[in-house]
Amino acid sequence: xxxxxxxxxxxxxxxxxxxxxxxxxxxxxxxxxxxxxxxxxxxxxxxxxxxxxxxxxxxxxxxxxxxxxxxxxxxxxxxxxxxxxxxxxxxxxxxxxxxxxxxxxxxxxxxxxxxxxxxxxxxxxxxxxxxxxxxxxxxxxxxxxxxxxxxxxxxxxxxxxxxxxxxxxxxxxxxxxxxxxxxxxxxxxxxxxxxxxxxxxxxxxxxxxxx
Numbered sequence: 001x002x003x004x005x006x007x008x009x010x011x012x013x014x015x016x017x018x019x020x021x022x023x024x025x026x027x028x029x030x031x032x033x034x035x036x037x038x039x040x041x042x043x044x045x046x047x048x049x050x051x052x053x054x055x056x057x058x059x060x061x062x063x064x065x066x067x068x069x070x071x072x073x074x075x076x077x078x079x080x081x082x083x084x085x086x087x088x089x090x091x092x093x094x095x096x097x098x099x100x101x102x103x104x105x106x107x108x109x110x111x112x113x114x115x116x117x118x119x120x121x122x123x124x125x126x127x128x129x130x131x132x133x134x135x136x137x138x139x140x141x142x143x144x145x146x147x148x149x150x151x152x153x154x155x156x157x158x159x160x161x162x163x164x165x166x167x168x169x170x171x172x173x174x175x176x177x178x179x180x181x182x183x184x185x186x187x188x189x190x191x192x193x194x195x196x197x198x199x200x201x202x203x204x205x206x207x208x209x210x211x
Contacts, residue, residue, distance in 0.1 A: 008171035015177065016044050023170065027163055031113045032103055034159060038166060039100035042093060043068055045173050046075040052177050053082045069097035084176045088136065089169045095132040096166070114158045130154045135164040 013022050023041070026034050047064045051057055067074045076097070080090040102117070103109045109117060118126050134154050140147040154161040 005167070005171040008174040009167065012045060012170055012174040012177075015048065015174070016041070023167070027160070031159060032110045034163075035096075035100050035103050035114070038162070039068075039096055042096065042166070042170075043075075045170060046079060046093070049079055049084050049173050049176060050075060050082075053079070053084055069094040085169065085172065089172065091132045092165050092169060095129060096162070099129075114162070118155075118158060126155075130158070130161075133158065133162045133165050135161060136168055 009023055010020055013020055018041075026037055026041075029037065043064075046068065047060065047066075050063045050066075051060050054063075063075070066078075069076050071077060071094075074094075076085070076090055076093045079085045080087065085093070099114070099117075118129060121129070130151060134150060137150060140149055141153040142148075
């Protein structure tokens with residue numbers, strides 16, 4: 001399963017014309033760059049996911065101009081409505097968009113970390129963010145034989161937690177790409193076969209009239 005997900009990430013990088021390892025290397029960036037690059041990556045990935053789901057490559061530019069996280073008609077909302085992502089993945093991506101806007105529009109965050117930003121928030125808001133960036137794992141995290149409660153892990157390793165949660169979503173989006181492409185190809189073949197059958201019936205009918 002891990003190998004399949006890794007291949008999906010590499011496939012997404014190729015599809016978006018990014019160098020191999022781009023996503024992995026985001027962890028080495030400072031937190032400000034990490035948030036901006038990760039958000040940009042998902043802006044592009046979500047646009048492509050919509051194009052694939054709708055089977056409308058001619059709408060790529062228009063879909064690209066949609067807001068990322070508008071709760072009524074943003075890219076993430078449309079993807080959830082189309083069944084390309086889950087409600088939990090929707091929450092993660094909308095929270096990432098919110099974090100990105102905060103970091104972009106408040107220049108003082110350029111030298112701060114995500115952890116420092118979380119500490120400046122109310123406990124309630126901090127817990128909301130931690131919940132939305134919690135990776136989809138079952139039970140506690142085990143590191144070096146020690147069990148760590150998932151909430152504690154996310155709070156203490158928020159950047160890594162965001163990366164892990166987004167790793168899962170990016171892999172799922174690429175799998176959805178593949179499924180959507182195969183579905184559209186299958187539908188095209190079905191339409192061609194139906195057209196050929198119709199032509200065959202018409203041809204036989206005309207031959208009968210000639211006789």
